[in-house]
Amino acid sequence: MKLLLILGLILSQAPLVRQADRRWRPATFRGITVGKSSRVDMLRVLGEPKWSRTTPGEGSEHGTTWNHYERIGEFPGLTNVANDSHTGIITRIDFFPNKLSKAEAIAHFGRGYVVTRYAFDPCEHDEDSEPIYESPNGPLVSVEYRARGLAISVGDKDMVTRISYVEGPIGSAKSRCK
Numbered sequence: 235m236k237l238l239l240i241l242g243l244i245l246s247q248a249p250l251v252r253q254a255d256r257r258w259r260p261a262t263f264r265g266i267t268v269g270k271s272s273r274v275d276m277l278r279v280l281g282e283p284k285w286s287r288t289t290p291g292e293g294s295e296h297g298t299t300w301n302h303y304e305r306i307g308e309f310p311g312l313t314n315v316a317n318d319s320h321t322g323i324i325t326r327i328d329f330f331p332n333k334l335s336k337a338e339a340i341a342h343f344g345r346g347y348v349v350t351r352y353a354f355d356p357c358e359h360d361e362d363s364e365p366i367y368e369s370p371n372g373p374l375v376s377v378e379y380r381a382r383g384l385a386i387s388v389g390d391k392d393m394v395t396r397i398s399y400v401e402g403p404i405g406s407a408k409s410r411c412k
Contacts, residue, residue: 257380257381258380258381258383258401258402258403259381259382260401261327261383261384261399261400261401262383263327266315266327267324268325268326268383268399268400268401269324270323270324271324272322272323272324273317273322273324276324280303280306283301284303285301285302286300286302287300288300296318296320296321297319298316298317298325299316299319300314300316301315301316303315307329307331308342309331309334309397310331310333311329311330313327313328313330314330315327315328326398326399327398328396328397328398328399329397329398330396331397333393334393334394335392335394336386336392343379343382343384346381346382347377348377348378349375349378350368350376350378351368351369351370351375351376352366352367352374352375352405353369353409354366355367355405355409355410355411357410365406365410366405367409368406368407368408369409374387375387376404383400383402384398385397385398385400385404
């Protein structure tokens with residue numbers, strides 16, 4: 235009985251392990267906040283993109299302008315900054331690192347992440363997008379720092395394929411057709 239009391243006291247004094255915050259918040263990169271900052275802010279902070287292209291109707295009713303940069307991210311690779319073509323509001327920032335492992339990304343960004351699996355939603359499909367939803371056995375793996383608005387896509391051999399700075403969830407919690 236004494237042993238149980240001592241163990242209870244010791245364990246009650248141990249620091250609590252904080253779980254990762256599962257709520258999404260908008261990401262900020264170099265002072266550019268996704269969902270709040272504008273194309274003007276992007277140009278002021280990042281300069282002129284190498285090229286820009288507008289895709290009608292994708293991501294918003296007015297279309298999305300994709301702005302392409304090289305060597306502006308935290309890792310070597312390419313970067314696309316998307317903004318609503320009508321309002322100019324930044325809707326996402328995607329980094330495509332040249333060679334970055336999942337372990338290196340976690341070491342860089344730190345603790346406080348969750349690993350989420352996603353699957354493609356078969357009933358929500360059009361030519362320009364492939365909606366995803368959380369699925370325990372889904373083929374897509376994402377390391378998410380939701381409180382910081384970061385979603386790190388992990389592909390073959392645990393290599394990072396994309397680091398997305400977003401405003402909210404990258405997929406829905408459930409399939410729309412199940």
